Amino acid sequence: xxxxxxxxxxxxxxxxxxxxxxxxxxxxxxxxxxxxxxxxxxxxxxxxxxxxxxxxxxxxxxxxxxxxxxxxxxxxxxxxxxxxxxxxxxxxxxxxxxxxxxxxxxxxxxxxxxxxxxxxxxxxxxxxxxxxxxxxxxxxxxxxxxxxxxxxxxxxxxxxxxxxxxxxxxxxxxxxxxxxxxxxxxxxxxxxxxxxxxxxxxxxxxxxxxxxxxxxxxxxxxxxxxxxxxxxxxxxxxxxxxxxxxxxxxxxxxxxxxxxxxxxxxxxxxxxxxxxxxxxxxxxxxxxxxxxxxxxxxxxxxxxxxx
Amino acid sequence: xxxxxxxxxxxxxxxxxxxxxxxxxxxxxxxxxxxxxxxxxxxxxxxxxxxxxxxxxxxxxxxxxxxxxxxxxxxxxxxxxxxxxxxxxxxxxxxxxxxxxxxxxxxxxxxxxxxxxxxxxxxxxxxxxxxxxxxxxxxxxxxxxxxxxxxxxxxxxxxxxxxxxxxxxxxxxxxxxxxxxxxxxxxxxxxxxxxxxxxxxxxxxxxxxxxxxxxxxxxxxxxxxxxxxxxxxxxxxxxxxxxxxxxxxxxxxxxxxxxxxxxxxxxxxxxxxxxxxxxxxxxxxxxxxxxxxxxxxxxxxxxxxxxxxxxxxxxxxxxxxxxxxxxxxxxxxxxxxxxxxxxxxxxxxxxxxxxxxxxxxxxxxxxxxxxxxxxxxxxxxxxxxxxxxxxxxxxxxxxxxxxxxxxxxxxxxxxxxxxxxxxxxxxxxxxxxxxxxxxxxxxxxx
Numbered sequence: 229x230x231x232x233x234x235x236x237x238x239x240x241x242x243x244x245x246x247x248x249x250x251x252x253x254x255x256x257x258x259x260x261x262x263x264x265x266x267x268x269x270x271x272x273x274x275x276x277x278x279x280x281x282x283x284x285x286x287x288x289x290x291x292x293x294x295x296x297x298x299x300x301x302x303x304x305x306x307x308x309x310x311x312x313x314x315x316x317x318x319x320x321x322x323x324x325x326x327x328x329x330x331x332x333x334x335x336x337x338x339x340x341x342x343x344x345x346x347x348x349x350x351x352x353x354x355x356x357x358x359x360x361x362x363x364x365x366x367x368x369x370x371x372x373x374x375x376x377x378x379x380x381x382x383x384x385x386x387x388x389x390x391x392x393x394x395x396x397x398x399x400x401x402x403x404x405x406x407x408x409x410x411x412x413x414x415x416x417x418x419x420x421x422x423x424x425x426x427x428x429x430x431x432x433x434x435x436x437x438x439x440x441x442x443x444x445x446x447x448x449x450x451x452x453x454x455x456x457x458x459x460x461x462x463x464x465x466x467x468x469x470x471x472x473x474x475x476x477x478x479x480x481x482x483x484x485x486x487x488x489x490x491x492x493x494x495x496x497x498x499x500x501x502x503x504x505x506x507x508x509x510x511x512x513x514x515x516x517x518x519x520x521x522x523x524x525x526x527x528x529x530x531x532x533x534x535x
Numbered sequence: 536x537x538x539x540x541x542x543x544x545x546x547x548x549x550x551x552x553x554x555x556x557x558x559x560x561x562x563x564x565x566x567x568x569x570x571x572x573x574x575x576x577x578x579x580x581x582x583x584x585x586x587x588x589x590x591x592x593x594x595x596x597x598x599x600x601x602x603x604x605x606x607x608x609x610x611x612x613x614x615x616x617x618x619x620x621x622x623x624x625x626x627x628x629x630x631x632x633x634x635x636x637x638x639x640x641x642x643x644x645x646x647x648x649x650x651x652x653x654x655x656x657x658x659x660x661x662x663x664x665x666x667x668x669x670x671x672x673x674x675x676x677x678x679x680x681x682x683x684x685x686x687x688x689x690x691x692x693x694x695x696x697x698x699x700x701x702x703x704x705x706x707x708x709x710x711x712x713x714x715x716x717x718x719x720x721x722x723x724x725x726x727x728x729x730x731x732x733x734x735x736x737x738x739x740x741x742x743x744x745x746x747x748x749x750x751x752x753x754x755x756x757x758x759x760x761x762x763x764x765x766x767x768x769x770x771x772x773x774x775x776x777x778x779x780x781x782x783x784x785x786x787x788x789x790x791x792x793x794x795x796x797x798x799x800x801x802x803x804x805x806x807x808x809x810x811x812x813x814x815x816x817x818x819x820x821x822x823x824x825x826x827x828x829x830x831x832x833x834x835x836x837x838x839x840x841x842x843x844x845x846x847x848x849x850x851x852x853x854x855x856x857x858x859x860x861x862x863x864x865x866x867x868x869x870x871x872x873x874x875x876x877x878x879x880x881x882x883x884x885x886x887x888x889x890x891x892x893x894x895x896x897x898x899x900x901x902x903x904x905x906x907x908x909x910x911x912x913x914x915x916x917x918x919x920x921x922x923x924x925x926x927x928x929x930x931x932x933x934x935x936x937x938x939x940x941x942x943x944x945x946x947x948x949x950x951x952x953x954x955x956x957x958x959x960x961x962x963x964x965x966x967x968x969x970x971x972x973x974x975x976x977x978x979x980x981x
Binding site: 302305 | 536538539541542545546607608609611612613614615616617618764765766830831832835836972
């Protein structure tokens, strides 16, 4: 659905993106993470056809952002990191305008505005001025404006920034609902812990490049992510694990590993037995809640070590 | 209804605001009727209010119609909408100034009534049309300026808005002054004007000219809006505008010949028209090279397209200043050829002029490249030094003969051509070097 090929973007004075290539599958939620200034926003703006890349290409549904930016605009919704609203207008008028501006006829605009408001939980605040809404509600209104025309692709830049825990949870639910309705979402975020709630893949952007060169599977319902620690280091751990059925090694060294295991409790018990049987001094073997953070820091740190 | 116009009407033309404007206008008219005639009349009060509503305040609102969207971070959303450039332009131009036009239209009848009573319906219609076109011209000029400044991304919205407002007011005021000066012309018996050999009524020609320039201003707004909405513009409309400017001005050549008692030989007539075209194109090049962003990244991209022989793609992406510079160069070349054929001594300054133009344009690009996207005022200061300070110093030192090395002068020696082009080529080479990546870091390291 979204394909980036060797994308290069220059600002006067520095290169923001260095030949980024990636593919975002339809009906997925892909998280873009990375340090400040890594190039996440530039990447999203290139995807939204708001910026023209220096070299390389971005295609959405086969349409090139350089050749057909307006056709792409019609297919997507975009929420920038710092967004604005027409504070004087009511929620109804904001959404009505957004609907009309996205080509929805005047007869259908009122219905589209109602539907978008209901989707984000603003149906009971239609007559309230946008400027009178709380931060969380403003965020919802901005998302409602971005989805009022039911786009195929939704790009969200730091949508959870500044939200309280409840608003964040609501946001996660909303993103999952939108994916279930067939949307493809790309979400840039700093908050790794929440990515697991809604995203299926994570792309780490660091210094204008995709760290590790590819997307990382965040969560797979059929494969638990496990952390394995050894009491005594063993150089053969990674090779041993790679040979085991259903195992995918995410990261490993002599002291331990992070892996996914396809299967359930019996498969887990079998793997543990195989490890112990092969002479590995297993000190810990459990599902890992901090895995994303570890992968993130491993990738970003290795990026920093590179010249 | 155009959704952008509708949204602007919601924001700008609230019933309370319209009622306040109507109340203010009525109060002023009542006051003007109550005071002694020598203090003022309803007509003069209406004129002042019209200028206030439509020109002074209207240009500000027109300029803010895009600048405020950027300031309030709603512009990205608009760029991603399905609203086309024509709808967006009219929606902003008329919507953001809806309240101003409401006030202006209330003032129009008292302004036109004395003309109707004194000169008849035709004159009244002309006057009303002129005032409406004048207001729209001022607002279009302000919107156009704001769209140009948006591309420069200065980040100083207050100054930007003020400058755009000044541009709009200046456009309206200069035109209005010319309109008023026609009375003096007509008093002296000059009621007609010759343009391309045809005789026109002065006032009608003036009004048609306003309409034509208003149309160009609107075309400019439309094209800038297209660029903002990510449409590719191409060079042809700008080239057509340059051609129009040259043809429009060249139409006055016989009138100039007559007024200045010059040699009216056909070849000289052609040369005069070409000289006017060269000056027009040169002035346009200076204006556009100052106003346009000269983004080093974009220029690098253009260079790569040329190296890869993607000539069509590069040509379609040329900036207005590049096209103006190319047109000025081409017109200068033809002028030099004609002057040489005639054996005119003007050939030397004519050949030097494009060299100096090359140097000056390159200074803008060079400073912008070194400063990574800024530095136009520094370039302007350098040119100021070249054209003002250097002549002062040379004159003071009794070296006036050397002036021809730095600026085009009549009666200059052949060396002026060599000096102009040597400076032009060196600066052009430096300018091309400056758009390379990392030039600033290299300069710092050096």
